[in-house]
């Protein structure tokens with residue numbers, strides 16, 4: 001009896017970790033970009049949706065510029081380098097996100113750790 005209850009608890013915990021049924025489990029590059037944007041705290045300097053803050057407005061920034069800034073090109077101006085922290089895919093996704101700002105595809109959720117926004 002006791003063993004059955006432990007086994008049942010394990011099954012329940014596994015079910016709770018699985019993504020909710022009926023939701024897409026893969027995110028689009030725009031959504032992944034929003035997630036990376038939040039996760040790497042880009043918004044802390046560039047504003048919640050890239051409109052600018054301590055750092056410049058970078059909405060609709062070209063992918064190449066996002067990548068070079070993330071790799072240390074904006075260091076002299078006060079931006080940290082993300083070399084070894086973020087991947088080139090992160091940079092591409094972030095560029096996709098920045099390009100979506102102001103369109104109907106712009107994601108606005110704020111909890112990057114949610115498996116399904």
Ligand code: HEC
Pocket residue numbers: 037040041042043044045046054055056058061065066067069070073074075076077078079080082086094
């Ligand atoms: C510590 C604050 C800070 C953080 C965090 C930060 N940035 Fe920056 N960023 C800046 C500053 C300041 C500049 C301007 C640098 C300059 O003028 O040379 C800048 C410049 C840029 C530029 C170039 C803008 C242009 O006009 O050429 C891009 C693109 C950019 N950041 C993207 C990002 C992304 C993406 C992230 C997150 C992965 C991020 N930044 C995180 C402060 C920050």
